[in-house]
Amino acid sequence: IAGITQAPTSQILAAGRRMTLRCTQDMRHNAMYWYRQDLGLGLRLIHYSNTAGTTGKGEVPDGYSVSRANTDDFPLTLASAVPSQTSVYFCASSDSAGGSGELFFGEGSRLTVL
Amino acid sequence: GQNIDQPTEMTATEGAIVQINCTYQTSGFNGLFWYQQHAGEAPTFLSYNVLDGLEEKGRFSSFLSRSKGYSYLLLKELQMKDSASYLCAVRDRDYKLSFGAGTTVTVRA
Numbered sequence: 466i467a468g469i470t471q472a473p474t475s476q477i478l479a480a481g482r483r484m485t486l487r488c489t490q491d492m493r494h495n496a497m498y499w500y501r502q503d504l505g506l507g508l509r510l511i512h513y514s515n516t517a518g519t520t521g522k523g524e525v526p527d528g529y530s531v532s533r534a535n536t537d538d539f540p541l542t543l544a545s546a547v548p549s550q551t552s553v554y555f556c557a558s559s560d561s562a563g564g565s566g567e568l569f570f571g572e573g574s575r576l577t578v579l
Numbered sequence: 580g581q582n583i584d585q586p587t588e589m590t591a592t593e594g595a596i597v598q599i600n601c602t603y604q605t606s607g608f609n610g611l612f613w614y615q616q617h618a619g620e621a622p623t624f625l626s627y628n629v630l631d632g633l634e635e636k637g638r639f640s641s642f643l644s645r646s647k648g649y650s651y652l653l654l655k656e657l658q659m660k661d662s663a664s665y666l667c668a669v670r671d672r673d674y675k676l677s678f679g680a681g682t683t684v685t686v687r688a
Contacts, residue, residue, distance in 0.1 A: 496674065507666065507680035515674065523675065555621060567612065568676060570621035
């Protein structure tokens, strides 16, 4: 079944550790996004990529980095995790930067930083 | 940037109608989206408006007024499975999507 796959689905991490959340899509969408979702704050954009080889900063990029080496993969890295990065992380993709461009979401990665 | 406001919670009875309002302020408007999110799940796309007016899709309708920075999502003939969070989202001219905090709708029998 086509879609977006995120891994891991859940992780507990010690503060100061490095962590990479993986995201792969098989829909050949050009645009990909990483959001974090926290209670009462909704979904906030961390980083995005409108096409392979390019990335941009969203609303809350500090402490996170991304890369887009190819169309399908868009990993999110926490170089040195802190407790405030405890959240549910959603990867998303869309098939165009214009038109409807609805986002398709992965199932989320629940990260707890202790 | 975006400033998106929607009510935190709404409760309605099965079979009734509920209207979820969303107001926004944006530096560059390029479309408004509504998403549904059940607890513990990913958001799923409901509707898209880029021009003023009403878009109808089955039991769900969405309205947009760009001059007023206003949209609403109308849910008709409510069913128990409609209990979920409804997210209003605005796309800017850089094609980034910003979300409101969401409205939790509880449908009671």
